[in-house]
Amino acid sequence: MMLEIKGLSKTFRGGFKALNHVSLSFKSGEMVALIGASGSGKSTLLRHLSGLMSADIDGGEIHLDGQPVQQNGVINRNIRAVRANIGFVFQQFNLVGRLPVLTNVLTGGLSRIPLWRSCFKLFTAEEKAAGLAALARVGISAHAYKRASALSGGQQQRAAIARTIVQKARIVLADEPIASLDPESARRVMQTLADINREDGTTVIVSLHQVDVALRFCARTVALSNGRVVYDGPSSALTEQMLRDLYGTEADDIISGSNTLTRPKSDVPTIFDATRALAAVA
Numbered sequence: 001m002m003l004e005i006k007g008l009s010k011t012f013r014g015g016f017k018a019l020n021h022v023s024l025s026f027k028s029g030e031m032v033a034l035i036g037a038s039g040s041g042k043s044t045l046l047r048h049l050s051g052l053m054s055a056d057i058d059g060g061e062i063h064l065d066g067q068p069v070q071q072n073g074v075i076n077r078n079i080r081a082v083r084a085n086i087g088f089v090f091q092q093f094n095l096v097g098r099l100p101v102l103t104n105v106l107t108g109g110l111s112r113i114p115l116w117r118s119c120f121k122l123f124t125a126e127e128k129a130a131g132l133a134a135l136a137r138v139g140i141s142a143h144a145y146k147r148a149s150a151l152s153g154g155q156q157q158r159a160a161i162a163r164t165i166v167q168k169a170r171i172v173l174a175d176e177p178i179a180s181l182d183p184e185s186a187r188r189v190m191q192t193l194a195d196i197n198r199e200d201g202t203t204v205i206v207s208l209h210q211v212d213v214a215l216r217f218c219a220r221t222v223a224l225s226n227g228r229v230v231y232d233g234p235s236s237a238l239t240e241q242m243l244r245d246l247y248g249t250e251a252d253d254i255i256s257g258s259n260t261l262t263r264p265k266s267d268v269p270t271i272f273d274a275t276r277a278l279a280a281v282a
């Protein structure tokens with residue numbers, strides 16, 4: 001599905017401009033990293049793409065395969081149908097902790113299940129089988145009947161990805177999905193996103209604080225600074241200088257990965273750091 005953003009602007013109450021004429025388009029099957037310093041507008045952009053937040057009155061438009069998500073500050077009245085194609089993975093997992101993992105995953109299909117049935121949480125054998133298959137794909141089928149709150153952060157995040165599989169989402173928007181995970185869990189979550197991208201052709205747009213992860217997993221990177229797109233192109237063409245300009249005083253930590261998952265646990269690095277990644281493609 002083609003996701004097109006034209007001239008998107010968002011001004012928060014008080015006058016702060018969080019998005020400033022953002023225009024981007026995403027083709028089916030892309031895996032794109034969204035990077036930028038804290039406060040640059042990554043989460044705000046992702047919320048607009050799914051119609052969770054409306055732009056300014058004259059703030060541009062977003063279309064998914066020609067269907068409006070929103071136009072000039074007005075969300076499509078039929079947003080539920082549009083949103084059925086969009087899966088969302090949040091930093092804080094967003095599962096209902098007291099419900100079993102499988103039930104959480106099956107709620108991904110709710111937009112395609114008649115309302116009366118979803119109200120009573122009745123799922124057919126076929127739906128349950130689809131849920132279990134999705135859990136198997138993300139490697140956590142053994143935990144299907146545990147309460148979601150009993151899972152580790154990384155497992156909960158993989159359950160959230162399984163939910164997007166059940167939903168049959170064509171686009172997955174992931175907002176800092178690895179920010180609160182340890183390095184190995186983070187790597188697995190990114191690999192799971194890469195798998196659904198490669199195997200199902202699902203478009204994945206993922207905001208990341210870790211530049212090295214963006215370079216490792218995403219062929220394309222979009223960089224935001226103060227609500228504007230300042231880079232959109234192959235991740236391999238990003239230079240260290242661009243990253244320094246983008247992150248300012250945060251740059252050393254971000255680039256060397258000293259505060260992220262880049263520090264290898266053993267001497268076999270699972271993910272290489274951004275400087276070496278850049279040197280390798282130079």
Ligand SMILES: Nc1ncnc2c1ncn2[C@@H]1O[C@H](COP(=O)(O)OP(=O)(O)OP(=O)(O)O)[C@@H](O)[C@H]1O
Nearest residue numbers: 012013016018036037038039040041042043044045
């Ligand atoms: N509801 C809101 N009201 C007012 N300002 C907001 C609101 N939400 C976000 N902002 C501001 O908009 C800017 C962009 O925020 P956003 O969360 O999109 O940044 P981000 O790039 O995702 O940052 P981080 O990496 O820290 O999550 C920030 O300066 C933030 O303070």
